[in-house]
Amino acid sequence: MGELQTLEGEVLAFVPGKKGRLDRFKLSVADGECLVKFPKEWAGALNASLHAGERVQVRGKLKFDEDSGEPYLKAITVLHLKQPVVAARQIAPTEPAQAEPARVLPPLSTRVLVCTSSDCCKRGAKALCRTLAETIEQYGLQDRVRVEKTGCMKRCKQGPNLVIMPQKARFTRVGPEQATELLLRQLLPKLE
Numbered sequence: 001m002g003e004l005q006t007l008e009g010e011v012l013a014f015v016p017g018k019k020g021r022l023d024r025f026k027l028s029v030a031d032g033e034c035l036v037k038f039p040k041e042w043a044g045a046l047n048a049s050l051h052a053g054e055r056v057q058v059r060g061k062l063k064f065d066e067d068s069g070e071p072y073l074k075a076i077t078v079l080h081l082k083q084p085v086v087a088a089r090q091i092a093p094t095e096p097a098q099a100e101p102a103r104v105l106p107p108l109s110t111r112v113l114v115c116t117s118s119d120c121c122k123r124g125a126k127a128l129c130r131t132l133a134e135t136i137e138q139y140g141l142q143d144r145v146r147v148e149k150t151g152c153m154k155r156c157k158q159g160p161n162l163v164i165m166p167q168k169a170r171f172t173r174v175g176p177e178q179a180t181e182l183l184l185r186q187l188l189p190k191l192e
Helices: 040-049 118-122 125-138 176-190
Strands: 004-015 024-029 032-037 055-064 071-080 110-115 145-150 162-165 169-171
Touching: 004 032, 004 071, 040 071, 071 176, 110 125, 110 176, 118 125, 125 145, 125 176, 162 176, 169 176
Parallel strands: 032 071, 110 145
Antiparallel strands: 004 024, 004 055, 024 032, 055 071, 110 162, 162 169
16 A cells, blocks of 8 residues: 556546545556546646546556545656556556547747756766656657756756756756656646
8 A cells, every 4th residue: 555656548537526626537547447636736737638538647656545445546746648658557447448539738848957067977967868858758748848958057066967947946966767757746737
């Protein structure tokens, strides 16, 4: 209970919670359905941007409902997908739903600035750039996010350095294994 899982599937429908708030949706995965709960702060953005039939990837913790005992996924990130990325895992078996075509997302102007001075390159800036480029391509964000190599950001001993604009979120000592999660965490509120 509480283990992190990543599921990929299609949104079936939004479902009201106990207080009538639309803070969850049903996700059709490889061999069934799964209920996905998300923070109430996301409700407005997700209800406006997600529609039935859209492919998403959800990362979250597996939990069980106190009243019914049914499993659900408490979302940490929800991403729109263009095509399958990983195999989805089944939680609760039921009949899968028919797919509907996904809608086109509006362009965003997010820039990821990576310091490529000599000190940061020695500490892994080139591998960081490659990982970010692969992540952007994997999630189909080429038209919304771009990686820019910059000069010194004045924190060379804490390199490699990364800044996500326009939020101006600054990160130091970023390894390639952290890059994907940092990027997605910053983009999540903007995904529509």
